Amino acid sequence: MELRQLYYFVKVAKKEHVTQAAEELHVAQSAVSRQIHQLEEELGVKLFIQKGRNLQLTPVGQLLYKRIEAVLRSLERTVQEVHEFHDPNCGEVRLGFPHSLGIHLIPEVVSEFRKIHPNVKFRLKQGNYASLIKDVSSGDTDLAFISPFPDESEQVTGQIVLMEELSAIVPPNHPLAGEESIVLEQLKDEMFVLFSQGYSLRPIVWDACEQAGFSPKISFEGEETDTIRGLVAAGMGVSLLPDMALFQTQKLEPSRVRIREPKVVRPIGLIRRIDDKLSPVAAVFYAFLLQFFENRENSQSVK
Numbered sequence: 001m002e003l004r005q006l007y008y009f010v011k012v013a014k015k016e017h018v019t020q021a022a023e024e025l026h027v028a029q030s031a032v033s034r035q036i037h038q039l040e041e042e043l044g045v046k047l048f049i050q051k052g053r054n055l056q057l058t059p060v061g062q063l064l065y066k067r068i069e070a071v072l073r074s075l076e077r078t079v080q081e082v083h084e085f086h087d088p089n090c091g092e093v094r095l096g097f098p099h100s101l102g103i104h105l106i107p108e109v110v111s112e113f114r115k116i117h118p119n120v121k122f123r124l125k126q127g128n129y130a131s132l133i134k135d136v137s138s139g140d141t142d143l144a145f146i147s148p149f150p151d152e153s154e155q156v157t158g159q160i161v162l163m164e165e166l167s168a169i170v171p172p173n174h175p176l177a178g179e180e181s182i183v184l185e186q187l188k189d190e191m192f193v194l195f196s197q198g199y200s201l202r203p204i205v206w207d208a209c210e211q212a213g214f215s216p217k218i219s220f221e222g223e224e225t226d227t228i229r230g231l232v233a234a235g236m237g238v239s240l241l242p243d244m245a246l247f248q249t250q251k252l253e254p255s256r257v258r259i260r261e262p263k264v265v266r267p268i269g270l271i272r273r274i275d276d277k278l279s280p281v282a283a284v285f286y287a288f289l290l291q292f293f294e295n296r297e298n299s300q301s302v303k
Helices: 003-015 018-025 029-043 059-084 105-116 129-138 201-211 225-233 280-302
Strands: 048-051 054-057 092-097 121-126 143-146 156-170 181-183 191-195 217-222 239-242 255-261 265-273
Touching (some): 003 029, 003 059, 018 029, 092 105, 092 280, 105 121, 105 280, 129 156, 143 280, 156 201, 156 225, 156 280, 191 201, 191 239, 201 239, 217 225, 265 280
Parallel strands (some): 092 143, 181 255, 191 217
Antiparallel strands (some): 048 054, 156 255, 156 265
């Protein structure tokens, strides 16, 4: 059994197609097919079956894939750690985050970190709640910002680093647009523009509305803060968004109104894989983030 065979096997399992796997590996399709065939002969089992135009793992193939993927991921991380062992300032951090943090927070923390470690590279990946946990637990990312923080998980661990307030947004010509603050109940008769199912901000807004005594009536659903903000600005409804998602970036903007009752916040956590040691550079960045948010909280409490 050769390492190359295992790499080819994992790639075909992920792509479910020999041609696509070969293209990504930059080798001939025949070379991939040959290596898979040799691996099956050596193991004495069938690893794939044809299903339409794609390949599907057999039960024993699924077992092998699960084990081999973990081995190869560990090997890749080991090689990376060896390269970074003497100088963790030259490595790469793979960081996941929800879209709403990409406007302001992620550029800020990456910029501040690179002032101290200018040679560190970042591989950034946006995702929703489920995909962020999946990416960390599978080893595709080292760390991820996430909201809400998972209460119990067998795959990830971490801690809450920030509590962010949500504000109401209304069309510019809305009767409440000039108010300094409102109680959420004042929006009970409005149509809401909410995030789609699967996005963590949706249940936060929904629970806040129910706490205020009503269930929101939905006019539109979206998957990005810019879309929701634009729809509200165009008069399609009202919504609640985190303060970091409300920096002015467009000509047509909704009006922002603080909610004094109930207080609506979202916890933002930082997670890492529970059974995996961070690479040296990722560990340095993790420690930096914890200190960064501690300093931020201390400065705000002084104000």
